[in-house]
Amino acid sequence: MLSHRLQAAWVIARRDFVAVIFSKAFIFFLLGPLFPIIVGMMAGSIGASVQHDLDRPVLGLALPAHEGDLMAVARGTLADKMAGPVPDFVVLQRLRPGESFDARAALKRGVSGVVSGSLAAPVLTATPERVGEWRGLVSVIAARAAEASPQGYPVVKVDTVATSVAKQRNEQVVTAQAGQILLFLLTMLLAGMVLSNLVEEKANKIIEVLAASIPMDALFLGKLFAMLAVSMVGIAVWGAGYGVLVVLGQKAMPVLAAPAVGWPLFLGLGFCYFAMAYLLLGSMFLAIGGLATTVREVQTLSMPATMMQLIVFFFASFALARPGTWIETAARVFPVSSPYAMLAQAAQSPALLPHLLALAWQALWVGLMVYFGAALFRRTVMKSGPARGRKVGRRKLRPA
Amino acid sequence: MAHPMKMQLGEWPVPGNAVDDRDQELAVEARGLVKRFDGFTAVDGVDIAVPRGAIYGVLGPNGAGKTTTLRMLLGIIDPDEGYRRVLGTERPTDVARRIGYLPEERGLYPAMKAYEAIAFLAALRGVPLKDGRRRGRELLEMHGLGYAADRQIRQLSKGMAQQVQLLGTLVHKPDLVVFDEPFSGLDALNQGKLERMIRDLAAQGTTVLFSTHVIAHAERMCDQVAIIAGGRVPFAGPVDVARDRLRPQVRLETRARDGLWRAALPADARSEGAFWHFTLPESGVEPLLRALIEGDAGILSLSIERAGLHDAFVAIAGEAAARALEENAEEEGRR
Numbered sequence: 097m098l099s100h101r102l103q104a105a106w107v108i109a110r111r112d113f114v115a116v117i118f119s120k121a122f123i124f125f126l127l128g129p130l131f132p133i134i135v136g137m138m139a140g141s142i143g144a145s146v147q148h149d150l151d152r153p154v155l156g157l158a159l160p161a162h163e164g165d166l167m168a169v170a171r172g173t174l175a176d177k178m179a180g181p182v183p184d185f186v187v188l189q190r191l192r193p194g195e196s197f198d199a200r201a202a203l204k205r206g207v208s209g210v211v212s213g214s215l216a217a218p219v220l221t222a223t224p225e226r227v228g229e230w231r232g233l234v235s236v237i238a239a240r241a242a243e244a245s246p247q248g249y250p251v252v253k254v255d256t257v258a259t260s261v262a263k264q265r266n267e268q269v270v271t272a273q274a275g276q277i278l279l280f281l282l283t284m285l286l287a288g289m290v291l292s293n294l295v296e297e298k299a300n301k302i303i304e305v306l307a308a309s310i311p312m313d314a315l316f317l318g319k320l321f322a323m324l325a326v327s328m329v330g331i332a333v334w335g336a337g338y339g340v341l342v343v344l345g346q347k348a349m350p351v352l353a354a355p356a357v358g359w360p361l362f363l364g365l366g367f368c369y370f371a372m373a374y375l376l377l378g379s380m381f382l383a384i385g386g387l388a389t390t391v392r393e394v395q396t397l398s399m400p401a402t403m404m405q406l407i408v409f410f411f412a413s414f415a416l417a418r419p420g421t422w423i424e425t426a427a428r429v430f431p432v433s434s435p436y437a438m439l440a441q442a443a444q445s446p447a448l449l450p451h452l453l454a455l456a457w458q459a460l461w462v463g464l465m466v467y468f469g470a471a472l473f474r475r476t477v478m479k480s481g482p483a484r485g486r487k488v489g490r491r492k493l494r495p496a
Numbered sequence: 497m498a499h500p501m502k503m504q505l506g507e508w509p510v511p512g513n514a515v516d517d518r519d520q521e522l523a524v525e526a527r528g529l530v531k532r533f534d535g536f537t538a539v540d541g542v543d544i545a546v547p548r549g550a551i552y553g554v555l556g557p558n559g560a561g562k563t564t565t566l567r568m569l570l571g572i573i574d575p576d577e578g579y580r581r582v583l584g585t586e587r588p589t590d591v592a593r594r595i596g597y598l599p600e601e602r603g604l605y606p607a608m609k610a611y612e613a614i615a616f617l618a619a620l621r622g623v624p625l626k627d628g629r630r631r632g633r634e635l636l637e638m639h640g641l642g643y644a645a646d647r648q649i650r651q652l653s654k655g656m657a658q659q660v661q662l663l664g665t666l667v668h669k670p671d672l673v674v675f676d677e678p679f680s681g682l683d684a685l686n687q688g689k690l691e692r693m694i695r696d697l698a699a700q701g702t703t704v705l706f707s708t709h710v711i712a713h714a715e716r717m718c719d720q721v722a723i724i725a726g727g728r729v730p731f732a733g734p735v736d737v738a739r740d741r742l743r744p745q746v747r748l749e750t751r752a753r754d755g756l757w758r759a760a761l762p763a764d765a766r767s768e769g770a771f772w773h774f775t776l777p778e779s780g781v782e783p784l785l786r787a788l789i790e791g792d793a794g795i796l797s798l799s800i801e802r803a804g805l806h807d808a809f810v811a812i813a814g815e816a817a818a819r820a821l822e823e824n825a826e827e828e829g830r831r
Contacts, residue, residue, distance in 0.1 A: 308571075311589055
């Protein structure tokens with residue numbers, strides 16, 4: 097019987113796959129990647145907040161005796177009076193006479209730049225962009241730290257480095273955000289397509305033939321996996337398109353920073369998390385589709401699920417800006433936000449064990465959702481009889 | 497509310513999967529089927545026994561519970577109570593590949609080509625796609641629709657699309673075919689074609705179970721009928737037995753207008769012009785004839801008419817159900 101079920105699921109999946117691939121809706125699906133810009137604008141406030149929170153650079157101080165403390169105090173005094181953002185200052189080390197300090201090594205500890213040397217002759221070690229941004233600022237604050245009413249400003253020597261851990265982290269956050277947005281859009285598009293596909297079948301009255309011919313769970317699975325296959329075609333097309341653009345545009349094209357786990361693994365994990373997110377949402381949408389009989393009913397019933405998915409996305413995006421907090425943990429554990437949060441983790445941290453645990457946890461929930469979704473679908477999709485709660489006119493609404 | 501299906505299973509003699517003699521005889525058997533929707537009882541204790549190879553009709557007005565009964569028999573929905581056995585199993589979905597089903601509300605994928613639609617319906621019943629496509633073309637050719645094989649369903653007329661779906665219902669050569677209101681929406685020509693097709697199927701040993709609200713179809717085609725009204729089946733059995741529920745009607749024409757022979761007429765006799773109409777007495781026609789002859793009635797003609805299924809339906813299901821049936825037929829005629 098299992099082989100019959102799988103065979104039936106295959107028949108449905110094959111039909112749906114071919115029907116979708118050759119439909120106009122698939123063209124809109126392929127245009128999906130254009131939507132991140134729109135959604136990005138809509139989610140602008142949260143995105144900006146995330147970026148602002150993450151882009152709070154820290155300047156490390158490694159100066160003789162208490163000169164670092166004096167600079168930190170001077171920064172506190174001047175910060176509000178200066179135009180533009182002023183980085184936080186942190187004293188890395190109070191140097192004893194004759195003691196040396198490896199500023200380049202300090203950059204690997206998460207600070208965006210290091211001020212060494214002395215107040216009279218400060219040395220700024222940072223990336224070229226940071227040097228350009230902070231050189232004058234360091235000179236002013238060092239002068240103010242040296243004396244309350246400075247007569248002149250010291251020349252700041254610079255030691256530029258190619259990159260820093262903080263910069264790399266920021267870039268990886270961008271990669272994580274891009275991954276989350278893509279995941280969200282793909283999931284929403286596909287879940288919407290699987291739902292409209294089901295509604296079309298109900299409208300065409302095909303559903304009764306299907307229900308009489310094959311087990312309902314085979315229909316449910318066939319539909320779910322057909323859309324998963326459709327998404328793979330879409331991803332292949334987008335990947336190829338992006339590759340062509342990169343080759344043609346060379347350095348003009350924006351290239352995302354390499355994720356912490358590396359691109360091959362990140363893409364693999366991305367697909368796994370996408371599959372989990374889609375199967376969770378798709379099961380939910382199909383179960384909703386089973387309850388509805390008209391497009392209007394579907395819209396009404398699926399609205400809360402769509403809103404929930406938006407909230408989940410914003411929640412995962414918000415958690416990205418709160419590393420190490422309970423919010424981040426909650427986003428990783430909550431089944432529907434877990435794929436988004438874990439994809440972000442893959443961009444930022446090279447650890448692999450959490451992904452194995454997360455995938456196992458999500459797979460468990462996918463199993464539960466598919467099982468209960470199919471059961472609900474089976475129970476409701478062919479239900480006839482009077483509309484719930486309608487007492488008046490019951491005789492007229494009797495099933496044939 | 498608890499549904500005592502298991503308790504009921506024990507009451508019937510053929511639970512389990514063993515195939516007994518009755519399985520050899522009955523393609524479909526249902527006992528005490530009950531289905532409720534949100535507290536409303538749509539089907540209330542339906543009993544049906546469809547012999548293998550028979551043409552069996554479920555006759556009743558719209559809203560009587562026909563579709564719900566068929567859906568339960570096919571396993572599309574489960575009964576709340578009762579026992580069903582289809583092609584030797586209590587789980588109809590297990591034998592779905594041996595069943596063909598044409599629902600009342602027809603439907604195909606509009607973008608599919610006609611032969612692909614048939615192949616898809618065949619694939620649902622386990623026929624490989626390649627074979628389904630070949631058979632689809634063959635069937636369309638055989639039924640004079642070969643020219644439309646490569647047309648999309650949306651390009652076909654409603655009648656043609658219905659024929660395509662009908663062929664898709666039969667493409668896998670099922671042992672049992674279930675039609676829900678198969679004549680609905682068909683013109684007289686296509687109704688005739690469908691009637692012939694149903695008879696051919698039965699002649700080949702296929703069991704045909706169909707629902708209808710048109711008495712003439714049931715009377716013309718069915719070996720047995722289940723009369724259904726208000727979710728109940730007050731009669732299920734051979735059409736002849738249903739008709740025999742009513743005594744035959746006598747139509748008598750006499751030369752004499754009055755005489756001793758009048759005493760031989762039963763109490764319900766009524767006069768219409770030169771004719772008398774009355775129910776054949778239980779004693780039969782011979783004592784009546786003798787009394788008429790001995791009383792010098794001068795018999796010009798005497799005919800005995802067996803009751804039609806319509807009269808039987810009125811007697812079995814009641815006036816209200818019969819009226820509803822007629823209204824349904826008129827409504828469809830207007831459509």
